[in-house]
Structures are given as structure tokens and as C-alpha cells.
Amino acid sequence: MQLSLPSPLSPRAPIAALALACATLVPVAVAATPVELLAGYTAQAGAPAVPARGQQFFTTRHGRDWSCASCHGNPPTETGKHASTGKPISPLAPAFKAERFTDTAKVEKWFRRNCNDVVGRECTAAEKADVLSWLLTLKS
């Protein structure tokens, strides 16, 4: 791996230092691939992911108003729509939107929020693994 760091005399150095200072104010995004994330959730769960169980989890309601599919669509391969604000939501399945499941902090943020909304609690690692494994079976 090659890193090109600005020399202390480089005119870019102060800008880079500022950018770094600003970046430390918020959590730094950790790049990943969907497959790596799935491996992480599967390891945490301690059991293999089951795509069919993920599909079931995604498309059914859990005693509340919304399912995952309420906003993301079913299957989530096209643009969805936020159930309360109507804002378009880009496809969730990674094969249809390359940025999906590539930023660990973002993925965790949205699992936390959306599981609270849909299930009324945070999802388990096994549930996340199941859903992600199903999303990865959706191909264009």
C-alpha cells in the first residue's frame, strides 16, 4: 500500500490538517464491501446466514405499522419511497446501487434506526446477516 503524505512544507499541508481536524469531529467512515459486512455479522451471530429467513424478515411487519419493504420496496431493487415523507430512496440491494453496504458506520446507523422503527428494538447480528445475505442474492 502506498501512502502519499504531504510534506510539512507542501502548501496542501494546512488544508490536509484542517480536513483531518474536521473529520475527527465526526466518526470516520470505515470502507467495506457487502460481503465483508456479511462475514462480520455472520461471525457475530455464530451461525450461517439464511437468505430465505432474511426475505421473510424484510417483507413482514413485526407488530407495528411498517415493514422494511414499506420504504425500500419488495424486492428492494428499485427506487423506494419514504413511508412518511415521500422522499425517494435509492435501491437497497447492492447489485442495483453500488454504494450500498460499503460504509460500516452508515450501515450500523441505519440498522439501528430502522430496526427500532420496524421491530421496536435493535436487530440482532443474525437478523442483519440474514437480510444482507438475501439482498446479495438479488441480481440485475
Add this chain to the structure above:
Amino acid sequence: MRISLSLRAIAGLLAALCIVPAMADDDGHERRARGVPLLPQYQQECSSCHIAYPPGMLPAATWQRLMNNLPRHFGTDASLDDATVKQLSTWLTANAGTYKRVRVQPPEDRISRSAWFERKHDEVAASTWKRPAVKSAANCAACHPKSDQGNFNEHDIRIPR
């Protein structure tokens, strides 16, 4: 001329340092009219679910209450990490509305319940709000196509059928 340039330079430097200077209240009207440039982090986080509403549309006390209750944000969990909450709260407070109509905290902390909002929209029929393409008063972009850029100019309004 020299003074205004150097002031601009200072403002630019402060912005680069991620510090938003609190501006004088008497500037509120003008700022409200043109809107402040949105903090990129604010834009990114809030526009995931709705447009990033201009900070001048609510008073500081309302923004603070909203930011302190993100896990229960109008029926959904919009929680953020503490550092981001603090960063956005600081910026919102510094840029909150101070113009006379915006100074009053609206019922339910909703922009759409503000006196100025209701007055500006008093020609819109109740049935129009319910159209599927509009759905919610929170959906500014349905009729204000440039609202995501802070442009609510009435010449740009397109009400969907």
C-alpha cells in the same frame, strides 16, 4: 473595499475551521430571505429522509428540542452519534430564525405549523395537500422543485396534479 475583503477572508477562515460565527440579529431578515449555505454534514444527515430544511425556518429553542429528541423524531428513529448531534445543534442554533415571525416556537415543533408557513400557504386547498404526489406538508420538494437548494421562490412553484 479592503475592509469587506478582509472580513470575507476571516469568514472564510472561520468556515474552514468548522466554526460558524453567530451573526447579529438585525441581519436575520436578510439571511432568512437568501438562506445560509448549508453545513455539509447537516445536508448529508437530514436529507436522507427529507430536504435539509433551512435553519432560519425555526427558532433556536425549537431546533434544540428537535436535536435533543432525534430517537423520537416525528414517529421515527433519526438518532445520530453524539459528536454529530453536537455539531449540527451548534450550527442550527447559530443560524436559527430570528425574524419576527420565526421567533415564535411553532406547535409540535413543526415548520408547517408556523404562523408564517400557514399564511404563505393559505391559498392551498386541503385536498391539494392530500394528493399522492404531495402527501405531506413536510414534502416541500413536491411543489418547490428547488427547495433542496434553499430556493422557495414563488415563481418556481409547480403544484403536482
